[in-house]
Every structure is written in C-alpha cells, then in structure tokens.
Amino acid sequence: MIWFGAILLLLVAISGFAVVCTRDVTSQVIALSFYGLLMALTFFFFQAPDVALSQITVGAVALPLMVMLAISRMKFRKAHMPDSSSGEEHD
Amino acid sequence: MTERLRARIFFVAGFIFLALYFCAALNLPPWGDYRGPYGDFISRMVVYQRHATDAVNAINYDYRGFDTLGEEFILFTAVLGVMMLLRRRADTATREANKIKETRKLSISVQVVNFPVFFVTVVFGFYIGLHGQLTPGGGFQAGVILASALLLVYICENTEAFQRITSHRAVEVSEALGAASYALIGLAALCLGVPFLTNILPLGTTGDVFSGGNIALISACVGVEVTAAFLLVIYSYLEEIVTGEVPEE
Numbered sequence: 001m002i003w004f005g006a007i008l009l010l011l012v013a014i015s016g017f018a019v020v021c022t023r024d025v026t027s028q029v030i031a032l033s034f035y036g037l038l039m040a041l042t043f044f045f046f047q048a049p050d051v052a053l054s055q056i057t058v059g060a061v062a063l064p065l066m067v068m069l070a071i072s073r074m075k076f077r078k079a080h081m082p083d084s085s086s087g088e089e090h091d
Numbered sequence: 092m093t094e095r096l097r098a099r100i101f102f103v104a105g106f107i108f109l110a111l112y113f114c115a116a117l118n119l120p121p122w123g124d125y126r127g128p129y130g131d132f133i134s135r136m137v138v139y140q141r142h143a144t145d146a147v148n149a150i151n152y153d154y155r156g157f158d159t160l161g162e163e164f165i166l167f168t169a170v171l172g173v174m175m176l177l178r179r180r181a182d183t184a185t186r187e188a189n190k191i192k193e194t195r196k197l198s199i200s201v202q203v204v205n206f207p208v209f210f211v212t213v214v215f216g217f218y219i220g221l222h223g224q225l226t227p228g229g230g231f232q233a234g235v236i237l238a239s240a241l242l243l244v245y246i247c248e249n250t251e252a253f254q255r256i257t258s259h260r261a262v263e264v265s266e267a268l269g270a271a272s273y274a275l276i277g278l279a280a281l282c283l284g285v286p287f288l289t290n291i292l293p294l295g296t297t298g299d300v301f302s303g304g305n306i307a308l309i310s311a312c313v314g315v316e317v318t319a320a321f322l323l324v325i326y327s328y329l330e331e332i333v334t335g336e337v338p339e340e
Contacts, residue, residue, distance in 0.1 A: 002122060049227035050145075050147045050148070050227045050228065050229065050232070052227075053219065053227060053228055053232040053236075054231055054232050054235060057232065057235035057236055057239055058235055061235075061239045061242070062235060062238070062239065062321060062325075065242070065325065066324070066325070066328065069325070069328040069329065069332060070328070072332055073328070073331055073332050
C-alpha cells in the first residue's frame with residue numbers, strides 16, 4: 001500500500017511540473033484541473049476524505065472555471081480595446 | 092557578476108541544500124506516526140461528548156467553531172470584494188462591445204446525460220450537507236457541490252438560463268443570511284448564559300441524522316452561504332463577459 005502512496009505523490013509532482021511547463025493558458029487550465037483531481041486522490045489515500053471532497057469540487061471544477069472566465073475576459077478586452085496597451089501587457 | 096561565478100554560486104548553494112534535504116528526509120518520523128495529543132484526545136472523546144461520529148466536523152463546527160466563523164467571514168468578504176469590483180451602476184455610461192451571441196444550445200445528447208447527473212449531484216450535495224456530523228463532508232463541501240450542480244445547468248443550457256437562476260435577489264439574501272445565522276447561533280448561546288458558540292441544542296442519538304446538536308445546524312448554514320457565494324462569484328464573472336458592455340473611458 002505504501003507504494004501506491006509513493007506513486008500518487010510522484011504523479012502529483014509530475015503533473016504539477018506539467019502545469020508549470022504548459023505554455024498555452026487554456027490547456028494550462030485543463031492541466032490544473034487534472035492536477036486538482038490527483039491532489040484529491042492523494043488526500044483520500046492519506047485518510048483525509050473531508051479535504052478530498054472539497055478539493056475535488058474546488059480544485060477540479062471551481063478554480064479552473066474561474067481562471068477560464070478571467071482569461072476569456074482578458075482576451076475579450078484585448079480584442080476590443082487595441083489602444084489600451086499602456087500599462088497592461090498580459091500574456 | 093560573470094556567468095561562471097553565478098553558476099558556481101548556484102552549484103555550491105544547491106549542494107548544501109541537497110545535503111540538508113537528505114538529512115531531513117532520513118530523520119522523518121515513520122509512516123503514520125502521530126505525535127499530537129490533542130487529536131487522540133478528541134477522537135476518543137468526540138462520540139461521548141458531542142454524539143457525532145465525524146471528529147473533523149465536530150472540531151470545525153463545535154470545538155473550534157470560532158475559527159470556522161472567521162473563515163466563513165473571509166469567504167463572505169472575498170465574495171463581497173469581487174462583487175464590488177465587478178459591479179455596474181445603472182447610470183454608468185457603457186458602450187456596446189461585441190456581444191457574445193448564444194442562441195444555439197448544445198447537442199441533445201449533452202442535455203440527456205446532464206439531466207440525470209444534475210439530480211444526482213443535487214441529492215449528493217444535500218446528503219453530504221445533512222450527514223456532516225456522521226460521515227466526511229459537511230457544509231462547505233455540500234455548498235460547493237450544490238453550486239457545481241447549477242453549473243451543469245450552465246453547461247447544458249446557456250448563459251441566460253444560468254443568469255435567470257443566479258441573478259435573483261434571493262441568492263444575495265441567502266448568502267448574507269447564511270453568514271449571519273452562524274454568528275446568531277453563537278450569540279444564542281450567550282443569551283442562555285454560556286460561552287459563545289457553546290453546543291446548546293439537544294445532542295440526540297449517536298448515528299441519527301438529527302444528532303450532534305449545533306454541528307448539524309451550523310453545517311447547514313455554512314452550506315447555504317457557500318452555495319450562494321460561489322454562484323454569486325461565477326455570476327458576476329459571467330455577466331462581465333457575456334453582457335458585452337464595457338464602461339466608456
């Protein structure tokens with residue numbers, strides 16, 4: 001059983017690295033959501049089902065959704081306000 | 092500083108860090124070792140003292156209920172901040188930007204799958220919320236699950252349907268009421284002459300849904316508050332994107 005925990009921790013490390021390495025923001029959000037799901041599994045394995053439940057919903061649903069909405073808002077701004085380039089340069 | 096010197100300093104620092112890291116890793120306590128006397132004490136006493144089988148929620152909503160009250164108001168303030176930042180007064184001059192047109196609904200298969208999933212999620216959310224004192228779960232988890240159930244409506248219908256549900260004043264009122272009733276439950280204890288947030292309700296039989304006294308009630312209040320909070324945040328984000336009006340500068 002201890003090996004399962006070790007593999008989970010390794011997967012969390014790999015997927016965390018993958019989130020950082022993804023350059024495209026939209027796919028980064030999907031990677032973040034997958035990372036949240038893996039974190040939830042890890043919490044569940046280490047006997048914290050309460051935390052796992054909130055991690056599933058917050059980490060895999062709510063947080064990616066909010067980041068996605070914020071990104072689409074920023075793209076919207078960029079597309080319709082080409083002259084407001086002073087001061088904000090998001091990428 | 093030359094490139095060479097910088098690399099050298101990095102390797103020295105990295106080596107020291109690695110050595111210390113391995114030292115720390117070798118002296119870790121064994122697997123499953125627990126040295127907190129407080130946790131052991133609670134897990135022995137919780138069923139006897141509070142008639143609740145989930146020690147985590149007994150701590151969250153009873154033993155350390157005051158901390159959770161603070162946390163709940165952190166969420167409340169955060170949502171308030173988001174809504175204040177994204178608010179739009181009726182008399183603000185706006186100009187039409189490209190409105191996102193959403194007339195087409197998704198394919199029927201998505202709707203057919205979503206319909207039962209929506210009901211299962213709602214039932215699961217209520218189950219998690221009402222059994223917080225017995226099984227893992229509780230108010231916060233239930234609130235987030237219920238809010239994501241309404242997100243399923245957004246996925247299978249369109250933004251208008253989601254806005255019809257969440258733009259209602261009732262969501263704002265229930266968020267405020269959920270946050271306030273937690274504090275009021277605590278104040279009710281003061282009226283009876285016992286310390287703030289003392290468990291004053293009858294404890295009931297261990298294992299019943301109506302057991303644990305205050306724990307179940309506070310959990311329900313937190314559930315209402317969290318559901319409304321998440322819906323309000325997502326609604327104000329969506330409104331910002333979908334209405335397609337930008338303030339004139």
